Amino acid sequence: MATTTTTTTTTTTTTTTSPHQDLLISYNLSSSSIESLKPTDESEYWKRKLIQLLLLEPSYVFPNDDHSMRGFYDTVTNDKIYVHGKEQRPGQRGIRSGKYALAGSLIMKINPLAAYYYDRARQPDFVVKFEDALQPYLNNNVKSLLVGGDRGVMYLALRVLFCYLYDAEFRMKVGNLCTHQREIRLDVEKRHLVEPIKNVIVNTLRDFLGAHDIGVSLYKKNLIKVCKKNWKFVDDVIAIVFINYFNLFNAKKQGLGYCLDPDFALINHSCLPNCTQFTSTSTNEFQVINTLPIFEDEEITVTYIPLGFPKEIRSYQLSLQFYFHCQCKLCKFDDNNDPFFSIQCNKCGTRIKSPSFKLILTSPNLAMRQHVCTKCLNNLNQVVYPKNIKIRNFFMSLILFFKSVTGLSFNDQDYFKFLNKEFVKYIEKFTLVELIKMLVNGIYQFEIPKMRRNLLKNLVEIVVSDKVFPLHTFPFNVIIRELDNMESQRESVISLQDGISRLQLKLQRVFGVDIPSDLTSMLTFDNCLFLDVGELLYQIVKFIINPDNENRSREISTIFGADTLATFCQCCFFFFKQVRLSSEVDSIEDRLVEVMELYDTLGLNDKLTIGRCLSDLFDLAELYIRVTESQIAVKSAIGFLIYFPIDKDDCL
Numbered sequence: 001m002a003t004t005t006t007t008t009t010t011t012t013t014t015t016t017t018s019p020h021q022d023l024l025i026s027y028n029l030s031s032s033s034i035e036s037l038k039p040t041d042e043s044e045y046w047k048r049k050l051i052q053l054l055l056l057e058p059s060y061v062f063p064n065d066d067h068s069m070r071g072f073y074d075t076v077t078n079d080k081i082y083v084h085g086k087e088q089r090p091g092q093r094g095i096r097s098g099k100y101a102l103a104g105s106l107i108m109k110i111n112p113l114a115a116y117y118y119d120r121a122r123q124p125d126f127v128v129k130f131e132d133a134l135q136p137y138l139n140n141n142v143k144s145l146l147v148g149g150d151r152g153v154m155y156l157a158l159r160v161l162f163c164y165l166y167d168a169e170f171r172m173k174v175g176n177l178c179t180h181q182r183e184i185r186l187d188v189e190k191r192h193l194v195e196p197i198k199n200v201i202v203n204t205l206r207d208f209l210g211a212h213d214i215g216v217s218l219y220k221k222n223l224i225k226v227c228k229k230n231w232k233f234v235d236d237v238i239a240i241v242f243i244n245y246f247n248l249f250n251a252k253k254q255g256l257g258y259c260l261d262p263d264f265a266l267i268n269h270s271c272l273p274n275c276t277q278f279t280s281t282s283t284n285e286f287q288v289i290n291t292l293p294i295f296e297d298e299e300i301t302v303t304y305i306p307l308g309f310p311k312e313i314r315s316y317q318l319s320l321q322f323y324f325h326c327q328c329k330l331c332k333f334d335d336n337n338d339p340f341f342s343i344q345c346n347k348c349g350t351r352i353k354s355p356s357f358k359l360i361l362t363s364p365n366l367a368m369r370q371h372v373c374t375k376c377l378n379n380l381n382q383v384v385y386p387k388n389i390k391i392r393n394f395f396m397s398l399i400l401f402f403k404s405v406t407g408l409s410f411n412d413q414d415y416f417k418f419l420n421k422e423f424v425k426y427i428e429k430f431t432l433v434e435l436i437k438m439l440v441n442g443i444y445q446f447e448i449p450k451m452r453r454n455l456l457k458n459l460v461e462i463v464v465s466d467k468v469f470p471l472h473t474f475p476f477n478v479i480i481r482e483l484d485n486m487e488s489q490r491e492s493v494i495s496l497q498d499g500i501s502r503l504q505l506k507l508q509r510v511f512g513v514d515i516p517s518d519l520t521s522m523l524t525f526d527n528c529l530f531l532d533v534g535e536l537l538y539q540i541v542k543f544i545i546n547p548d549n550e551n552r553s554r555e556i557s558t559i560f561g562a563d564t565l566a567t568f569c570q571c572c573f574f575f576f577k578q579v580r581l582s583s584e585v586d587s588i589e590d591r592l593v594e595v596m597e598l599y600d601t602l603g604l605n606d607k608l609t610i611g612r613c614l615s616d617l618f619d620l621a622e623l624y625i626r627v628t629e630s631q632i633a634v635k636s637a638i639g640f641l642i643y644f645p646i647d648k649d650d651c652l
């Protein structure tokens, strides 16, 4: 294993070795005449530079998986990680760990060159300058693309092209990548996505060149590289982008944009990944960190898709977007026991055998497969279980049709019945693949119909208290996340009841859905998730101590009796203390001082232990999470316990 190179990206201007040197000189496109423009007319400099690169750059050779056995240009291998499969075709490679790494180690650090950040200030200078040169032509053409995903991919593809032309090292690295060009060419649906993006790029470049005399003349003489072979290289760039790009987000999981980094793109997918990635808020630095321990020679993996969905949904997305079938440990789980579509014993929490996701999507009324829990011999109640299965069908139906059923004026009960019937009808009408496709689309677009918010909240309460389904399973995870997002958009807590119901939902989301479903979030995102819990508790405390709230003493005592305020303050202090995000440290410090002073001034019970307070809080959300004085143990979707240590210094 080689242990030489580092992962830093250097920007090197291409030295053009064009066979058309005479033309370059006659059209003032030689490197020296362009360079002479820079100090006096910068915008002209960048226009000409782009024309020069676009027209005469000789190296429009994008990798092609089918007959590509080129040498691998390795800038990834170092003393921690190495590339395997270098001698194989693009697609067969991956990154492995060179030595054992404790969870939480920094595996890769990247400063991405080709990225589309929503915040323009983050772009490398040459990308901004090239884009400025194209802007008037781009503005005209981009209107044909929908704002959002397609536009983002188009902007990223254009930037990959700029980097490819301008940065020799980037070009070498892109040569390593897998592109699935053949699959994309044969994929009718993908062509529908590619064509509009390609049209915008081609029309923009054509309009740009057509607006400059030199461009027009060279175009006429057919000396323009870009338009040869019907602009095939634009297809190539888009294929590279589709297979290798990823979303950038910060440690709070807020999206920052899209990126194609050829080093990061060598990491393969797993639905049970050992690494996660995020971008720093203050710089563009992008870090890959392992969330599970990694052994020597073990493959480094990340997830390409959102986790927390049944295998059929994950497989559909992976084969649709990346053209492979995942063989990870999670995908090899027994179909009747899918961790993200399972039923549990509502007494001891053991997973019980039940019809698989696939079967439910072919015959929704299938009965339970087991009537007694084999572990604790609990009788699986014949009223409670079917009732919860109906709620699950209703939620799936809502995800499938939410757009068409939002305005229906049924009362809640009839709406519930109607959607249950529709679900059965749809299953009879559509094939399994069609239904999965519709569900996937629904998941990404789903919003809670406003007038059904209370119905959904009541149903979630039933699911939480009946304990037939773990909350991280589909479709409950989708509904709980959306309900919580909806509640979080409302500003302040308006009554104690409102605060408590929001707190229950927040705790259910963080400890019942997010942490158990996505192991990648364990080390990085938990600190941010805890920030949201701390903030909500802070709002509740503020509401309770507000003298305008006349009923407060009577209301409060119904929660944890005389120690209600003390419990909330302890937990609020504890959750704020867990937040390690540097961007939040200052505001949290003020909150911590405020809560501490309040505790002292009001003379709240100082005998309360944090273990007891957290335990009460989780019980309030009906989560029954094991808490001791030294740790919180949350059960992950695949059954092992995730421990969060409790530090004595994190308590009041």
Ligand SMILES: C[S@@+](CC[C@H](N)C(=O)[O-])C[C@H]1O[C@@H](n2cnc3c(N)ncnc32)[C@H](O)[C@@H]1O
Residues within 6 Å of the ligand: 089, 090, 091, 092, 093, 094, 176, 177, 178, 180, 243, 244, 265, 266, 267, 268, 269, 270, 322, 323, 324, 325, 326, 327
């Ligand atoms: C971003 S690339 C990852 C690096 C790639 N293996 C290479 O050699 O360049 C994505 C492609 O890698 C392959 N791939 C990634 N994860 C995989 C997995 N778990 N099983 C099989 N193929 C995988 C697929 O062909 C996928 O389209």
